[in-house]
Amino acid sequence: MGIVSVNKMGTHLLFAMVLLTATRPAHAIPAFARKYGLPCSACHEAWPMLNNFGQTFKDNGYQLGNDRDSPIYQQPAYWPIMFRVSPTWHRESNNRVPVDKVPGNSTSGLVESTVTASGFDVGAIDIVTAGTLSRNISFFVQPFIGSNSAALEQAWVRFDNLVGSRWLNFKMGKFELDEPISQERALPLSNTGGIYYNYFFTPPGDRNFFTGIGNFQLGAEVSGHSDNDYTRYSVAVVSNNNGATGLQASQAYNLYTNFNQAFEVPGLGLQRIGVYSYIGRSPTFFQTSGGQPIPGTGMGDRGFYRVGAYGQWYLGKFDFETFYEHGYDNVFLGNSVPANQPSKLPAGAVGPSWNGGFVEGHYDYNPRLILIGKYELIRMSQQANPSNRGNAGNLDTWTVGYRWYPIMNPRAGLAWVQEYSRIVNAGTAPLSGKDDINNSFLMGFDFDF
Amino acid sequence: MRIKVSLAGSAVFFFLLSSLTSVAQQTRVGNLIGNASRGKALYQRYCIFCHGEYGDGRGESAPYLDPKPRDFTKAAFKCRSTASGSLPLDTDLYDTISRGVHASGMPSWKPLLRQERVDLVAYIKTFSPRFREEKPADPLVIPPEPPTSPESVQRGAELFQSMNCWLCHGKEGRGNGPSASSLTDSKGYPITPFDLSSGAHLKCGESDDGIFRDLMTGLDGTPMPSFADALKPDQTWDIVHYIHTLRTNKGQPMQTPPSPSPPSEPKAE
Numbered sequence: 001m002g003i004v005s006v007n008k009m010g011t012h013l014l015f016a017m018v019l020l021t022a023t024r025p026a027h028a029i030p031a032f033a034r035k036y037g038l039p040c041s042a043c044h045e046a047w048p049m050l051n052n053f054g055q056t057f058k059d060n061g062y063q064l065g066n067d068r069d070s071p072i073y074q075q076p077a078y079w080p081i082m083f084r085v086s087p088t089w090h091r092e093s094n095n096r097v098p099v100d101k102v103p104g105n106s107t108s109g110l111v112e113s114t115v116t117a118s119g120f121d122v123g124a125i126d127i128v129t130a131g132t133l134s135r136n137i138s139f140f141v142q143p144f145i146g147s148n149s150a151a152l153e154q155a156w157v158r159f160d161n162l163v164g165s166r167w168l169n170f171k172m173g174k175f176e177l178d179e180p181i182s183q184e185r186a187l188p189l190s191n192t193g194g195i196y197y198n199y200f201f202t203p204p205g206d207r208n209f210f211t212g213i214g215n216f217q218l219g220a221e222v223s224g225h226s227d228n229d230y231t232r233y234s235v236a237v238v239s240n241n242n243g244a245t246g247l248q249a250s251q252a253y254n255l256y257t258n259f260n261q262a263f264e265v266p267g268l269g270l271q272r273i274g275v276y277s278y279i280g281r282s283p284t285f286f287q288t289s290g291g292q293p294i295p296g297t298g299m300g301d302r303g304f305y306r307v308g309a310y311g312q313w314y315l316g317k318f319d320f321e322t323f324y325e326h327g328y329d330n331v332f333l334g335n336s337v338p339a340n341q342p343s344k345l346p347a348g349a350v351g352p353s354w355n356g357g358f359v360e361g362h363y364d365y366n367p368r369l370i371l372i373g374k375y376e377l378i379r380m381s382q383q384a385n386p387s388n389r390g391n392a393g394n395l396d397t398w399t400v401g402y403r404w405y406p407i408m409n410p411r412a413g414l415a416w417v418q419e420y421s422r423i424v425n426a427g428t429a430p431l432s433g434k435d436d437i438n439n440s441f442l443m444g445f446d447f448d449f
Numbered sequence: 450m451r452i453k454v455s456l457a458g459s460a461v462f463f464f465l466l467s468s469l470t471s472v473a474q475q476t477r478v479g480n481l482i483g484n485a486s487r488g489k490a491l492y493q494r495y496c497i498f499c500h501g502e503y504g505d506g507r508g509e510s511a512p513y514l515d516p517k518p519r520d521f522t523k524a525a526f527k528c529r530s531t532a533s534g535s536l537p538l539d540t541d542l543y544d545t546i547s548r549g550v551h552a553s554g555m556p557s558w559k560p561l562l563r564q565e566r567v568d569l570v571a572y573i574k575t576f577s578p579r580f581r582e583e584k585p586a587d588p589l590v591i592p593p594e595p596p597t598s599p600e601s602v603q604r605g606a607e608l609f610q611s612m613n614c615w616l617c618h619g620k621e622g623r624g625n626g627p628s629a630s631s632l633t634d635s636k637g638y639p640i641t642p643f644d645l646s647s648g649a650h651l652k653c654g655e656s657d658d659g660i661f662r663d664l665m666t667g668l669d670g671t672p673m674p675s676f677a678d679a680l681k682p683d684q685t686w687d688i689v690h691y692i693h694t695l696r697t698n699k700g701q702p703m704q705t706p707p708s709p710s711p712p713s714e715p716k717a718e
Contacts, residue, residue: 056560
């Protein structure tokens with residue numbers, strides 16, 4: 001596999017990631033605020049980012065535990081539904097887009113050029129209905145409606161406080177993994193800033209069905225926590241289909257675990273540290289019919305893992321989120337070679353591995369204004385194919401911005417957002433193999449009801 | 450010269466007075482000292498939409514809540530360890546914030562830091578001048594609980610009737626006594642007597658000590674009076690045992706020993 005084709009794959013992956021960002025607005029749930037009469041700021045450091053009270057509420061199965069959680073206490077007309085949408089103006093710029101030398105003439109040859117687009121826009125609408133079916137039975141349904149598509153992002157039911165203990169809760173369906181720092185509740189919104197790339201990373205040329213812990217997964221989860229949520233754990237067994245419905249991959253299962261512990265530091269605030277792992281196997285080829293793969297028949301499974309550690313640190317009005325991940329894919333996955341055809345592995349091929357992480361900082365000026373800064377990087381430590389450039393797949397991103405909440409009440413949320421973000425993908429320009437750079441600027445409203 | 454001495458004396462007097470006042474205002478729970486300034490920021494984040502900017506219980510959500518949020522300006526609190534009409538201890542307010550008030554809109558704020566909860570107590574106390582002018586009464590001393598027995602429960606049942614508890618709580622403790630429908634709280638809002646037979650969480654804690662305390666202190670701001678002058682400790686324990694049977698066995702005699710009361714001092718959580 002040549003450098004150019006590997007780089008093309010990397011670029012495609014990047015575009016896929018950008019698309020994911022553009023179509024996955026995070027959520028806050030004012031339906032809960034309406035139910036309990038609490039403001040957004042009770043559960044959110046700045047919505048959608050949860051504080052410890054909000055995390056406890058979520059971990060309790062969207063229950064406050066004040067004997068008013070059951071639906072019977074709500075007005076019959078109350079329906080726990082919310083939507084979120086973000087009308088914005090944004091500008092996107094990429095310095096290495098292959099374009100025809102003569103516009104409209106596909107035979108004129110390709111050159112790399114900077115392409116810039118800007119204008120008013122509206123992201124996908126996020127609709128969520130969630131709450132309690134009964135005391136200690138909670139649910140969550142989140143359809144996604146984009147410009148030309150619709151999908152079911154999350155749908156699960158959870159049995160809370162089994163045998164009367166907060167330490168035992170069981171969830172089944174399609175859900176967001178108990179991520180170290182929730183992708184769904186990320187504060188940045190822009191195309192390049194609104195995503196944790198480590199959550200969606202696979203190296204250039206890799207063909208692992210699993211593309212990252214940031215994707216919603218299909219499976220079952222057991223979780224638990226202490227009454228103040230200082231100690232939390234979750235263990236999820238998920239189907240190896242990367243969250244795609246319809247049994248498309250193989251019959252293998254993957255295991256995700258997360259454990260974290262919070263502790264108080266006088267004068268500073270609540271600090272939290274945790275570790276997580278995702279260990280799985282992914283098919284490398286399928287049974288075929290007439291040469292076409294039969295969905296769900298994936299075989300030749302090979303292993304991979306993502307492991308890491310993270311922390312959430314409060315220093316008064318400052319808070320920082322730190323995240324580290326080490327990833328590894330089997331050599332067959334990393335080189336997109338079926339496990340039954342080892343002769344197709346390039347000479348010297350190995351399983352790719354990498355390290356990545358990010359630091360995201362917030363200054364919580366008050367409940368209505370939060371400043372945001374983020375830096376994220378990924379560094380390949382071992383390329384699957386020795387002919388790849390050593391830095392292929394490396395990336396660096398920076399994001400700065402703020403969110404201002406002109407209104408904050410128990411009915412709805414409204415934020416004014418301004419954000420600038422930049423990402424440098426090392427060696428992934430489709431034609432030259434040079435660094436591919438995207439700049440993104442966004443300003444607009446983000447509101448939910 | 451005399452004027453100077455007089456001025457100096459006045460300054461010393463006001464300094465001492467302000468020191469005494471600040472001592473009276475100081476909020477302390479265990480080894481944590483409350484900071485009202487920090488508490489204000491927390492109040493605005495968590496509490497203001499129910500209890501209101503001025504602590505008068507008129508927050509934006511208040512019209513939709515039942516029971517209504519507490520009016521801090523009156524400094525009348527349900528859950529106290531002090532005599533009826535007295536200010537609560539700091540630990541009483543801290544415990545209420547930590548525990549929440551069941552069957553109301555007030556959740557447990559235990560996920561907040563201990564220091565944050567103490568800071569909230571400090572700020573809540575600024576809403577009423579009473580906290581600057583008065584000191585809480587000495588806390589109630591709860592005598593050791595005698596063992597539960599069928600006889601004790603029977604005596605409690607008789608006291609429940611003779612002390613007219615049934616007028617509000619009903620003969621079987623179901624909260625449906627003949628007075629129940631006409632009760633109002635101190636602000637004139639209708640209020641429902643607690644259904645003791647439901648097994649639901651009690652507003653001020655469920656330990657036997659807690660029930661004893663509620664009987665002795667009453668729940669200020671509600672029609673629930675203090676029985677401190679009407680009941681002897683043994684009689685109070687008898688009623689506690691009877692209430693316990695209402696909660697667990699729907700009025701049948703209880704054989705299991707009561708649960709110990711939890712400590713109110715903040716500790717590692």
